[in-house]
């Protein structure tokens with residue numbers, strides 16, 4: 001069986017075959033860092049983190065790049081409102097982005113380039129487009145000449161004539177065609193700006209991704225991803241810029257995640273109907289939030305509600321409980337079983353089913369259903385008193401392996417309360433009095449793993465959190 005991916009470019013599932021065997025070059029459009037991210041913005045972060053994890057699980061060497069848009073109109077406006085400058089706003093929200101998505105189990109990309117550190121490459125890219133006749137300068141701005149690029153509209157499956165009839169030149173526009181878009185914008189008085197052959201200014205939004213993908217991954221990449229709303233115009237424009245310059249397909253597979261809606265309307269900052277990750281993770285276990293996203297196929301919409309989150313919690317707990325019970329049995333019981341081979345085979349089949357589901361365009365919803373089946377079987381197995389330690393360990397190992405591919409951990413990380421710590425210390429004191437040093441050491445190690453250090457003093461045991 002091989003992995004198939006739904007490609008927005010061809011509107012069908014295609015067998016995944018990377019440009020270079022065993023390697024995957026992947027670029028995902030990242031956030032504009034002028035605010036905390038909402039749960040909708042978290043979806044591409046979680047979806048493409050899972051895509052990356054699964055590709056790695058399947059043995060690919062993945063090079064994953066995701067940008068930060070750290071200068072644009074919204075950042076300039078926010079800086080003004082807060083009475084500070086653009087780099088300060090960007091730094092603050094890049095940090096919060098990392099904190100929020102890290103809580104959701106998202107691993108950092110191999111690199112997160114920023115617009116402000118890619119200026120020479122962006123300016124060079126635009127200059128070459130002007131040289132090749134794909135772009136023109138007008139009053140300090142530079143525009144991409146859309147009609148000069150043949151394939152315009154191929155990603156969003158729209159003809160250039162239809163697009164043109166729907167667009168019109170606004171009053172005051174200096175571009176020649178309504179579909180032309182800005183590659184470079186001249187600076188207004190007092191705005192953050194960079195020197196360029198066209199005077200002081202800053203890049204338009206689309207050009208940054210073309211320049212960064214080329215700089216870090218080369219002219220052609222394997223997977224380009226982002227939210228569905230980026231298909232047009234952002235990704236269409238990226239294709240026009242990159243393919244006009246590089247004369248090579250920008251990406252082989254274009255992947256887009258569906259929306260998180262609220263009351264069937266896209267969650268977005270402009271509509272004001274958003275829930276911030278920053279606030280949500282104070283109330284909900286972030287793993288439950290991740291599970292809730294994984295429970296739906298990435299191309300389908302999700303209508304966000306607290307009830308849906310609560311049911312995700314119940315579902316995740318079913319898997320966690322089975323996993324916890326297996327671990328407990330492994331700790332307390334001897335190796336007693338006889339039909340281990342049959343069970344080992346059964347467990348192996350769960351792994352194959354999980355892979356089959358994920359190979360089908362990363363169908364995490366069905367992959368989770370496999371985890372449920374496995375939890376049910378584990379519970380059946382635990383009903384027998386004669387369990388084999390090898391089978392228990394195999395169940396546990398596979399739960400950890402497969403949950404790990406989805407970025408989930410199955411143990412709830414509860415913070416120990418002071419009373420819990422003191423109770424454990426008391427138990428350790430008793431163990432020592434009874435000369436049960438093995439148990440006493442075990443408790444010390446358990447606390448150390450939770451970053452709690454014990455100090456034996458003449459006045460008794462003292463403890464502190466590290």
Ligand SMILES: Nc1ncnc2c1ncn2[C@@H]1O[C@H](COP(=O)(O)OP(=O)(O)OP(=O)(O)O)[C@@H](O)[C@H]1O
Nearest residue numbers: 031032040041043044226227258259260267268269
């Ligand atoms: N409701 C949503 N559901 C799924 N993905 C979304 C949603 N809203 C934004 N995204 C995605 O989040 C990523 C970050 O985008 P960006 O920072 O530009 O946010 P945005 O599109 O400006 O958000 P908003 O629409 O709230 O203003 C993009 O890939 C975008 O497609």
Ligand SMILES: [Zn+2]
Nearest residue numbers: 029209234238
């Ligand atoms: Zn982009």
